[in-house]
Amino acid sequence: MSEPLLKVERLHKRFPVAGKRGALLHAVDDVSLSIGVGESLGLVGESGCGKSTLVRLLARLLDPTEGRIVFEGEDLASTPALRFARTAARARIQMVFQDPTDSLNPRYTAHDTIAEPLALLMGQRASAADRRVHEVADQVGLPSELLSRYPHQLSGGQKARVGIARALAVQPRLLILDEPTAALDVSVQAVVLQLLDRLRRELSLSYLFVSHDLNVVRLLTDRVAVMYLGKLVETGPSEALFRAPRHPYTQALVSSIPGQGSRIRLSGEVTSPIDPSPQVCRFHGRCPEGEDRCMRQTPPVVLLPGERMVVCHLAT
Ligand SMILES: Nc1ncnc2c1ncn2[C@@H]1O[C@H](COP(=O)(O)OP(=O)(O)OP(=O)(O)O)[C@@H](O)[C@H]1O
Numbered sequence: 001m002s003e004p005l006l007k008v009e010r011l012h013k014r015f016p017v018a019g020k021r022g023a024l025l026h027a028v029d030d031v032s033l034s035i036g037v038g039e040s041l042g043l044v045g046e047s048g049c050g051k052s053t054l055v056r057l058l059a060r061l062l063d064p065t066e067g068r069i070v071f072e073g074e075d076l077a078s079t080p081a082l083r084f085a086r087t088a089a090r091a092r093i094q095m096v097f098q099d100p101t102d103s104l105n106p107r108y109t110a111h112d113t114i115a116e117p118l119a120l121l122m123g124q125r126a127s128a129a130d131r132r133v134h135e136v137a138d139q140v141g142l143p144s145e146l147l148s149r150y151p152h153q154l155s156g157g158q159k160a161r162v163g164i165a166r167a168l169a170v171q172p173r174l175l176i177l178d179e180p181t182a183a184l185d186v187s188v189q190a191v192v193l194q195l196l197d198r199l200r201r202e203l204s205l206s207y208l209f210v211s212h213d214l215n216v217v218r219l220l221t222d223r224v225a226v227m228y229l230g231k232l233v234e235t236g237p238s239e240a241l242f243r244a245p246r247h248p249y250t251q252a253l254v255s256s257i258p259g260q261g262s263r264i265r266l267s268g269e270v271t272s273p274i275d276p277s278p279q280v281c282r283f284h285g286r287c288p289e290g291e292d293r294c295m296r297q298t299p300p301v302v303l304l305p306g307e308r309m310v311v312c313h314l315a316t
């Protein structure tokens, strides 16, 4: 098998807790994953489980506490986020943010928004950048008449296209999409998602796709990683994982998709992410199938046929 584009090894991010000396919030806890060339990986899990923190580490907007981020064979984790912003690898990993209204500079026209990374990361002069802006606007279906407009003069869908064009301008290999359509109307969402799917094929891009919409994840990704309280609990090919989820948390998540049969409702308290005990399964207390050992032992990583992985005592 060829080398993955991105390989994440035992990544951790712990935040200090305000007002609690020495306490640490384990936002990302020992996460390992890889993304192949041209592959789309979905990242799912409930609010606060650490998805945005993980993708911000990978985009090198945050410094990890521990672990390796190997991209195209180069370890990026050792370069501090501030310095990374000026390296060539910065252009190879680009991020599309959730709300285009928040992430676009209101004082920049669409043209200048798309051109900025070309000057900053690639040192392109205005004329070369201008050609590239028109080229990439065309790729994302943004009419050139709109390039002179400011964000408040654009619709939500058009702003989303500007954000995507800006990310693509510098010819990245990996696009990180953190809820890229969550701020859009449902009808516009579908169009933007189709656009992203087409661009990935045409440009042979890899995606890391974060979304709460499991139907969208199922359609747009090759593989899925399920996160619970900072940890990956299950990974596998999307089709197989959604058809037959193995981790009790994934089973509950999948059962919430309309038309998936009876819904598994979780009760019980979510464990605190602050200094959690390593000897306990994080899902214990809410798990409908929890046993004694789940409270006393770290759950094992179980490799299953079909390139699947689940972290659960019950899978042994
Ligand atoms: N800068 C920070 N300082 C302290 N704690 C943080 C910081 N950023 C995130 N956290 C905490 O880390 C945990 C994970 O947050 P994160 O935003 O990554 O979750 P998420 O999965 O993206 O949630 P959502 O689905 O709501 O976007 C949360 O408990 C959050 O409060």
Ligand SMILES: [Mg+2]
Binding pocket: 051, 052, 053
């Ligand atoms: Mg988030």
